[in-house]
Amino acid sequence: MPKIVSVDISINLKKIIYIYLFLFFNNLVFSQSSHRISGYVFDAITNEPLVGANIMVKNEIVGSVSTKSGSFTIEWDGSYPVTIMSSFIGYAEQEIEIGDPMDIIVFRLESTVIDAESVNITRKRRIFDNQISSGVEIISTQDSEKRGIRDVSEILQEMKSVAITSTNWGKQNVNIRGSNANEVAVYLDGVKLNSSLDGVANLAFIDMTALEDIEVIKGGNSILFGPGNFGGVILLNSKITKKNSIKVNHTFGITDDSDQDLGGMLTLNIGVTTFGVNYSEKSRMYDGRTMHTSQYSNNALSIDFSSFNVIARRLNIENSITYPSGFNLSTDNMLVDRFDINIRSPLIGNWYIHGGNKNWRWKDNFFSNIKRDIKDASTSIKIGKEIVFNRLSGKFHYEVESDIYQFIQNISDSYSKETWEDRGELVRDDYGYAGVLKFTVNPEVEEIDMMRLEAGIRNSKSYYKHNQDIVYYDNSLMIEDTNYNLKNQKSLYAFKLGSFLKGKMIDSNYELFFNQGFNYRPPTLNDQLLWKTSRTLNDQINFDKESLDQEYVTTTELSLNIFRKYNNNSLNSFEIGTAVFRNSYLEKIFYVQLEENLIAPFNRSQAWINGAEASLKWSAFNNLLKGISSFTLLSLSEEKIFPNKPRSQGSTNIMIDWKSFLVSISYLYQGEQNYLINGISLKKYKKMTNTNLSISYKHTFWKLDVTATYIIRNIFSDKITIINSPDFQNIDFNYYDSHRKLFTITIMPK
Numbered sequence: 117m118p119k120i121v122s123v124d125i126s127i128n129l130k131k132i133i134y135i136y137l138f139l140f141f142n143n144l145v146f147s148q149s150s151h152r153i154s155g156y157v158f159d160a161i162t163n164e165p166l167v168g169a170n171i172m173v174k175n176e177i178v179g180s181v182s183t184k185s186g187s188f189t190i191e192w193d194g195s196y197p198v199t200i201m202s203s204f205i206g207y208a209e210q211e212i213e214i215g216d217p218m219d220i221i222v223f224r225l226e227s228t229v230i231d232a233e234s235v236n237i238t239r240k241r242r243i244f245d246n247q248i249s250s251g252v253e254i255i256s257t258q259d260s261e262k263r264g265i266r267d268v269s270e271i272l273q274e275m276k277s278v279a280i281t282s283t284n285w286g287k288q289n290v291n292i293r294g295s296n297a298n299e300v301a302v303y304l305d306g307v308k309l310n311s312s313l314d315g316v317a318n319l320a321f322i323d324m325t326a327l328e329d330i331e332v333i334k335g336g337n338s339i340l341f342g343p344g345n346f347g348g349v350i351l352l353n354s355k356i357t358k359k360n361s362i363k364v365n366h367t368f369g370i371t372d373d374s375d376q377d378l379g380g381m382l383t384l385n386i387g388v389t390t391f392g393v394n395y396s397e398k399s400r401m402y403d404g405r406t407m408h409t410s411q412y413s414n415n416a417l418s419i420d421f422s423s424f425n426v427i428a429r430r431l432n433i434e435n436s437i438t439y440p441s442g443f444n445l446s447t448d449n450m451l452v453d454r455f456d457i458n459i460r461s462p463l464i465g466n467w468y469i470h471g472g473n474k475n476w477r478w479k480d481n482f483f484s485n486i487k488r489d490i491k492d493a494s495t496s497i498k499i500g501k502e503i504v505f506n507r508l509s510g511k512f513h514y515e516v517e518s519d520i521y522q523f524i525q526n527i528s529d530s531y532s533k534e535t536w537e538d539r540g541e542l543v544r545d546d547y548g549y550a551g552v553l554k555f556t557v558n559p560e561v562e563e564i565d566m567m568r569l570e571a572g573i574r575n576s577k578s579y580y581k582h583n584q585d586i587v588y589y590d591n592s593l594m595i596e597d598t599n600y601n602l603k604n605q606k607s608l609y610a611f612k613l614g615s616f617l618k619g620k621m622i623d624s625n626y627e628l629f630f631n632q633g634f635n636y637r638p639p640t641l642n643d644q645l646l647w648k649t650s651r652t653l654n655d656q657i658n659f660d661k662e663s664l665d666q667e668y669v670t671t672t673e674l675s676l677n678i679f680r681k682y683n684n685n686s687l688n689s690f691e692i693g694t695a696v697f698r699n700s701y702l703e704k705i706f707y708v709q710l711e712e713n714l715i716a717p718f719n720r721s722q723a724w725i726n727g728a729e730a731s732l733k734w735s736a737f738n739n740l741l742k743g744i745s746s747f748t749l750l751s752l753s754e755e756k757i758f759p760n761k762p763r764s765q766g767s768t769n770i771m772i773d774w775k776s777f778l779v780s781i782s783y784l785y786q787g788e789q790n791y792l793i794n795g796i797s798l799k800k801y802k803k804m805t806n807t808n809l810s811i812s813y814k815h816t817f818w819k820l821d822v823t824a825t826y827i828i829r830n831i832f833s834d835k836i837t838i839i840n841s842p843d844f845q846n847i848d849f850n851y852y853d854s855h856r857k858l859f860t861i862t863i864m865p866k
Contacts (some may be wrong), residue, residue, distance in 0.1 A: 140359060141183035153190040153214070155221030156673040157182040157202055164227060165460075166204055174199040174211065178560040180509060183502045184468070185425075191506035249674055251277075251334035251695055251729075256604035257327050263771075263780040264810045264825035264860045266367055266377050266398075268319045268330065268352065273784060274767045276693075276729040276746030277334060280319075281760040286321040287408075292334050293697055293713060294725040294761050295347025295752045296471075298640065301338070301440065304352040305430055306470060307452050308342075312492035312521050313478055315640040317350075321410035323379045325365050325395030325862070328355045335697060336610075336635045336671040339572035340550050343608040346669050346699065354394060360385055360532055363864040370857035374401040377860075390418040392467025406445065409864045410435045427456040429472075446480040459566040468513075471497035485528040492641075503553075512551035516577075519544045521641040525649070527714070533591040540584035540600075540645045548576020548608070564619040569633075572611040576726060578638060579603075586644060598652050606666055608623065610635040624680040632672045639705060643717045650716030665703040665719050673697045690734040700723045706757045723760065726751040743770045755790040760802075762786040778812040807831045819866050827858040 172179035173192060180188045193197065193478040197215040207225035216222060218305045251495040254277060260271050269280040269288040281297060289297035297750040298315030301308060309317040310703025333341075333353040338349040361383045369375025379396035391650045401407055416429045431452040437445040454472030478490040500513025525538040529665040552572040559567060582602040612633035619626060639647070647664050679691035707715045747766040753760045764787035772779040784806040812825040 117283060122199065150460075152773050153192050153198075153221065155188060155200075155223065156186045156460070157188065157204070157223040157225060158186055159551040160224040165849075166207070169202055169204040169223070169225065171223075171461045172201050172203075174201050176254070180504045182467050183460075183504070183840055185458050185466055187462070187466055188462045189465070189504040209729060210218065219235055231838035233345075243755075244797065249672070251789045253332045253334075255330040255332070257324060257329060261325055261862070262778045262812045262823065263827070264367070264812065264827040264858065266324050266858075266860070268322045268324055268327075271324070271330070272319075272332070272350075274334060274744075274746070274782060275781060276731050276767075277727065277748045278332065279760070279762060279765060279786070289760075290350065291761065292332070292347040293699070293727055293729075293748075294752060294758055295699070296758060297760075299346040299637070300348055300350060300788060301341055301345045302350045303341070304431070305354050305416075305454075306365075306456060307429075307454055307472070309450075309771070311448075311641050312519070312640070313476070313490055319434070320400075320408065321396075321398060321412050321433055322352065323377070323394070323412060325355055325363075325379050326358065326381055326394040326396060326414065328353045331624075334668060335631075335673050336633065336699070337610075339552055339574050339610055339612055340513070343548075343574065344578060344667070346635060346637060346667075346671075346701075352692070354392075355381065359383065359866060363862070365860065365862040367858055367860040370859055372401055374399055374407065375856065375858065376798075390416075390420070392416045392418075406437060408435070408437050408441065424459045429454045429456075437661055444479075444481070446478070448476070448478040450474065450476045462665070466502040468500050468502075469498070470508075471495075480795065485530050487526045489524040489589065490642075491522040492519065494686050507556055507719065508553065510551060512549065514549045515547075517544075517546045519546075519641065523642070523644075523645050523839065526628070527653070534686070535589045537587045537589070538584070538645075538649050540582075540648075541585075542641045542644060543581040544578055544641060546576055546578045548574065550574040561619075563621050564617060566616075566618050568616040569866045570614040570616065572610075572614075572633075574608075576608045578606045578608065580644075581747060582644060582648075584648050587613075600648050602663075604663070604783050606638050608636040608638060608666070624678050626679075627677045628675070632669045634668065637667040637669070639666065643705065646715070647717055650710060650714065653714060654716070661719070664705060664717055667704055667719075668702040669698045671697070679749060680848055686736060688735040688737075688739060690732070693731040694729070697730045698727075706754075720754070720757055723753045723757045725753070740774055741770070741772055743768070746768075759790050762789040776814045778810075778814075780808075780810045780812075784808075793856070805832070816866055821864055821866050822858075825860040825862075825863045828855075829858065830855045 120526050155171075157171070158164065159165045159166055165184070166182055167184050167186070169182040169188075169818055170179065171182065171188045171190065173190065173194070176194070178190060178192060180190045182188045185198045190200070197213050198219055199211050199213045201209060201211050202223040202225065203209040204225055210223050210225060211219050212223065236699050255271055255275075267288065269290065271280070272278050272290055273280045277293045280293050281291065290300055290302070292300050296772045297317075298310070300317070301310060302317035302319070303309065304322070311318070331353065333349040333351070335348055336346045341349045362381070364380045365377070367375075367377035376399045377396070380395075381395075384391045392415070394412075396412045397410070399407060399409045411434045413432045414429070416427060418427045419425060429452075431454070432452070433450045434448075436447045439445065443511060452472060452474045455470070457469040459467040472495075474494045476492040479488065481487050494517060496515065496517040498513050498515040500511060503510045503512070521542045521544070523538070523540040527536045527538065529535070550573070552570070554570045556566055556568040558565065564866035580603065582600060582604075584600040586598045588597075609632065612631055614631035616629040617625070620626070641662060673695060674697075675693070677690070677691065677693045681689045701723040702721075703719040703721065705717050706720055707717055709715050727748065727750045729746065729748045731744065733744040735742045745766070745768040747764075749764050750761060752761060752763070767780040767783065768778045769780065786804045788803050806829070807830060808827070808829050810825055810827045811825055814821065814823045816822070
């Protein structure tokens with residue numbers, strides 16, 4: 117029986133370079149006499165697995181990286197005893213000597229972060245787990261919560277190349293690097309939040325205080341997250357704790373008392389079982405008369421053994437948009453049941469099974485002559501395996517998804533008694549596989565620590581059944597009945613090649629990566645139904661195709677990061693990041709307004725986005741003073757193809773963290789851009805600047821930690837100015853751009 121070797125040690129504070137050793141195979145020759153060294157890497161305090169820890173054979177170039185379960189495997193054909201090293205950013209390095217290949221190594225790394233309040237505003241994990249190297253940022257919610265930030269969009273818009281679109285109906289959508297909002301996939305604890313109606317994820321309901329961190333993967337490199345994510349992927353991860361805990365937070369609107377946030381979380385731990393509940397309510401008065409309310413609950417049950425863990429989760433999200441009279445403009449509800457099984461075994465390796473059901477219902481009456489009732493039900497399952505073999509490692513999975521989308525739309529002509537009843541059902545079954553492999557070498561060059569080649573591929577097929585019936589009435593008399601009954605299939609591919617280089621020059625560390633690839637994206641289910649509706653209701657437009665074509669994009673990205681840590685009190689660290697990127701599209705889908713409240717999707721044969729981004733992050737005076745700045749430039753082929761995209765944008769945030777006080781000042785800038793009013797009318801507004809201030813104080817009363825935060829949003833801002841829109845009423849068009857004062861209080865056990 118294998119014996120367990122476990123060591124707990126502490127080493128002086130130092131920065132461990134965060135390396136991921138995922139590999140691309142290329143002329144590998146493995147020794148027939150090699151042995152497999154296996155083990156796990158855990159946090160010494162929380163006992164939770166550490167993902168992405170670097171494991172190396174001492175004084176050799178052989179190594180591996182820990183997986184999601186904390187496990188690792190190294191192929192070793194050398195002699196014994198041998199010393200194995202493990203390192204991870206923010207943790208002290210450890211060494212364990214083993215004398216037998218049957219030994220199972222358990223690393224328990226100790227954190228080198230003594231004070232949690234010294235964590236940087238944002239931290240970057242430059243190599244996302246099992247993905248092609250790309251621009252990845254992880255936002256810790258610790259500082260964001262102390263700043264009184266309640267909405268996810270408020271912290272996302274401080275990042276380079278990320279823009280938030282907010283409507284006067286209270287929705288918040290995100291785009292990355294000029295992509296449209298329906299090209300960015302947003303996941304909350306593995307659940308995709310993008311709606312079936314338009315493929316866009318609404319961020320307005322999410323309670324920021326319930327999140328542990330936010331991961332933003334930029335560009336079309338998300339091979340493992342499904343097809344068509346041309347802009348990127350955002351992962352929202354809820355707080356996870358193995359301790360019994362409770363937390364309550366409440367935000368009061370001082371300027372507007374209808375501005376309220378109430379949230380709380382409860383965690384109960386009994387042995388290997390943990391039960392957690394997150395609940396929040398939000399209300400906003402966006403334009404002086406429209407009230408947006410949301411209720412969100414996230415309940416999870418986790419059972420964690422040494423060899424596997426199971427998580428069962430239920431999410432319930434309810435949103436409504438109403439007038440003070442009580443008239444509902446829109447209501448929607450999403451109910452999700454999901455399970456995650458992760459198996460970690462030195463014998464069979466690491467496997468995972470994820471699956472669940474999602475049911476979504478939407479009703480709206482935004483326009484006096486349009487009413488919609490939409491249902492969407494989907495079921496999915498994913499089975500995958502993580503691979504680690506000497507210098508080669510990666511991840512592969514097979515997935516199946518079935519989706520039924522039902523649509524009822526009633527349209528009436530504002531100037532006659534003509535009406536249309538539009539009913540449809542579209543069924544989609546998708547089968548596919550995806551995988552990423554990486555191969556690394558450690559050249560004997562002083563300035564280069566590591567070089568890596570990477571490749572990712574995705575292949576899937578979608579089968580569609582399209583049934584739609586459009587009935588035309590004149591004064592309640594049926595005039596025409598048009599029916600569509602179609603079947604088709606689409607093949608979707610994605611492929612990425614990347615290279616990564618890291619090292620040290622002139623006392624500064626650097627990371628350089630380049631990637632290039634292509635990706636396909638099918639029309640959304642709603643776009644396919646809308647295409648037939650538009651063809652039927654409007655006979656003045658020449659629809660030269662029977663259906664929408666799938667979109668195609670080629671992506672290119674080059675990025676350089678330089679960072680350095682100082683051993684002095686005045687300047688502690690700095691980091692400079694730069695990147696250039698280009699997306700070239702074929703058959704890009706965009707929307708044209710045919711008549712009042714009727715829009716149609718079309719394909720544009722060619723389109724493109726060019727861009728550049730830069731950032732600077734620093735800390736000084738023993739982390740008393742911290743700051744981060746970013747700037748982005750975009751060049752777009754056509755504004756109507758890519759609306760809501762500022763050509764230039766930037767942000768700066770400075771924090772003073774002294775004892776129990778935290779003062780944060782942020783400045784946001786967005787250049788002139790075209791903006792969609794009510795989703796259909798393209799207008800233009802001038803540049804926008806916002807300055808925000810928050811002051812927090814934390815104190816312990818008895819056994820409770822209480823944090824009070826006073827917030828002033830948009831100190832010098834009032835409202836944005838619409839250009840070329842004489843018929844638009846200049847009221848508080850956008851709640852998020854209006855001056856307002858807030859007060860937040862958070863209470864939790866010490």
